[in-house]
Each structure stands twice: as structure tokens, then as C-alpha cells.
Amino acid sequence: MNKERHDINHDHELEPVAESSTTKAEEAGKPPYLIEEARSARARCKTCRKKIAKQTLRLGILIVGPFGPGYLWHHLKCAAGRLPERVQEAYEQEAWRWATPIPKVPSLESLMKLKAQAEERRATRKFPPYAERAPSGRSSCKHCGQTIEKGTWRIVLGREVEFGSQVRTTPINVLPAHVKEVLQEPDCTSTSGDLAATIEKNSGLTSADFTAVLTAIGSLD
Ligand SMILES: [Zn+2]
Ligand SMILES: [Zn+2]
Known part of the structure; x- marks a missing residue:
């Protein structure tokens, strides 16, 4: 929790729920998860720390900071690797239905397969010599x-x-x-x-x- 609070206070990566007009997510009172195509390239992925390119699928996890609720963003694929339980919950809640426009999302199975493949690559990685x-x-x-x-x-x-x-x-x-x-x-x-x-x-x-x-x-x- 300390870490998250630090992020909110200092690095301006927390995006407001709506960047332009009112979104369905806003009207829904900010659901705990939001899966959408990034509306800008400003947010950084909390998993890999890289910028999330515009229109890339991202998972927002709602947290309540000192300035009110906001989303911390992850590449959807990064989240599948590091936070599979959160991704599963987001899928159960169909967290893309709050997005405007509603994005086409990969199946949960294919996301989890990516995660398994990444783990396998790590496990079989060779070390010199x-x-x-x-x-x-x-x-x-x-x-x-x-x-x-x-x-x-x-x-x-x-x-x-x-x-x-x-x-x-x-x-x-x-x-x-x-x-x-x-x-x-x-x-x-x-x-x-x-x-x-x-x-x-x-x-x-x-x-x-x-x-x-x-x-x-x-x-x-
Ligand atoms: Zn990432
Ligand atoms: Zn040589």
C-alpha cells in the first residue's frame, strides 16, 4: 500500500477515469477493473514500467488515493503474467464493458497460455557458458x-x-x-x-x- 501511495503522490501516472467526455466507467461509479484500449500514451505499465502505447489493451485496477479513486494501469499481457488472479476477476466482471469503445479482448485462456509460455522460456533459459x-x-x-x-x-x-x-x-x-x-x-x-x-x-x-x-x-x- 505504501508503494501505491508513493506512486500517486509523485509520478503523475494516475490517469483520471475520463480523459475527454464522460465514459461509461465514470457513470458506473468507477468499477474496480477497467479493460480498454489506451486512450493516450501517457500511462506507464505498473508491471514492466514501460509506457503503454495508445490503443494497446490495458487493465486498470482501481485504487483510492488522496485525490480520490483512480486507475493504476498495466498492459493486459503484463498483468496476465504477474497478476493472473486480478485478470481473472476482471474477466469475470467483463471489465471491458465499461470502456468506450468496447475493445475486442483475447480469451482468458489465450492470455494464460502466454503466461505459461513466458514461464517456460524463463525456466529453460540457459546461462553461459x-x-x-x-x-x-x-x-x-x-x-x-x-x-x-x-x-x-x-x-x-x-x-x-x-x-x-x-x-x-x-x-x-x-x-x-x-x-x-x-x-x-x-x-x-x-x-x-x-x-x-x-x-x-x-x-x-x-x-x-x-x-x-x-x-x-x-x-x-
Ligand atoms: Zn507492461
Ligand atoms: Zn572469432
């Missing part, structure tokens, strides 16, 4: 700039990058033959001693593929 076959011919070796051909092995190594006061690991694509050189760079997060074991652990390869990867990398000594 790992080996994979290049899914396209669009990546290139960070070491030399040479294109990594589609279907050939590429090694994804971690590189430490400073963001302000934080150090984060960012993945970089490297041709197997150039792994040895990149390992010697001071910002590389792998060492020749642990590379093979961590690639095996992180990549989910068959033993034949793992052997092929090690052969392509060659000797690290």
Missing part, C-alpha cells in the same frame, strides 16, 4: 566478427559488463575455434579449467554432441 547450434546465420563471433553459419556450433560465454555500480554477466557468441583466446580476456567469466564441465552442465547436449563441441573448441592449453 553453454554450446548450441546457431539457430540462424545472423550471429557473429564477438572475437573476430566472422558470421556463425546456421546449424554450426557456437559457444556462448559470459562477459562481465559494468552497469553503473553493478557488474552483470552478458552472453557473447564465440566460434569454437576462438574460445581459447576469449578465455584469456580478463572480463570473461569462464576459465579453461572449468569450461568443459560447465558447458556439459549448462547445455543439455547428448554425449556425442558434447564430444563434437569439445573437438571443435580444441585444446585449451
Whole structure:
């Protein structure tokens, strides 16, 4: 609650229910949820913090602030991922019927499927170092700039990058033959001693593929 109050007081993201004329939502005495196409691009999504583009579907959750009731907005898709119970309630109340015009909304099932897919992507996300076959011919070796051909092995190594006061690991694509050189760079997060074991652990390869990867990398000594 503290956080919400802070938002209302300081960042002017709370939009009045009606921006132009009186809406049905206004007449209905501000229902707890409102699903509509954004009438402006002024509001920021409370889930992803990005601006909600005009005419994008958004979910408004009514809160009562010091200046009266108002909606905090989320992209409908963001809300489905982070606040599924709220989205479900909004759908049960058919929260789009207060909007002018009434938007076409995706089914609750398809929204929840998006959420499941996003969770699965997060769960199967790999962390460097790992080996994979290049899914396209669009990546290139960070070491030399040479294109990594589609279907050939590429090694994804971690590189430490400073963001302000934080150090984060960012993945970089490297041709197997150039792994040895990149390992010697001071910002590389792998060492020749642990590379093979961590690639095996992180990549989910068959033993034949793992052997092929090690052969392509060659000797690290
Ligand atoms: Zn969002
Ligand atoms: Zn290279």
C-alpha cells in the first residue's frame, strides 16, 4: 500500500477515469477493473514500467488515493503474467464493458497460455557458458566478427559488463575455434579449467554432441 501511495503522490501516472467526455466507467461509479484500449500514451505499465502505447489493451485496477479513486494501469499481457488472479476477476466482471469503445479482448485462456509460455522460456533459459547450434546465420563471433553459419556450433560465454555500480554477466557468441583466446580476456567469466564441465552442465547436449563441441573448441592449453 505504501508503494501505491508513493506512486500517486509523485509520478503523475494516475490517469483520471475520463480523459475527454464522460465514459461509461465514470457513470458506473468507477468499477474496480477497467479493460480498454489506451486512450493516450501517457500511462506507464505498473508491471514492466514501460509506457503503454495508445490503443494497446490495458487493465486498470482501481485504487483510492488522496485525490480520490483512480486507475493504476498495466498492459493486459503484463498483468496476465504477474497478476493472473486480478485478470481473472476482471474477466469475470467483463471489465471491458465499461470502456468506450468496447475493445475486442483475447480469451482468458489465450492470455494464460502466454503466461505459461513466458514461464517456460524463463525456466529453460540457459546461462553461459553453454554450446548450441546457431539457430540462424545472423550471429557473429564477438572475437573476430566472422558470421556463425546456421546449424554450426557456437559457444556462448559470459562477459562481465559494468552497469553503473553493478557488474552483470552478458552472453557473447564465440566460434569454437576462438574460445581459447576469449578465455584469456580478463572480463570473461569462464576459465579453461572449468569450461568443459560447465558447458556439459549448462547445455543439455547428448554425449556425442558434447564430444563434437569439445573437438571443435580444441585444446585449451
Ligand atoms: Zn507492461
Ligand atoms: Zn572469432
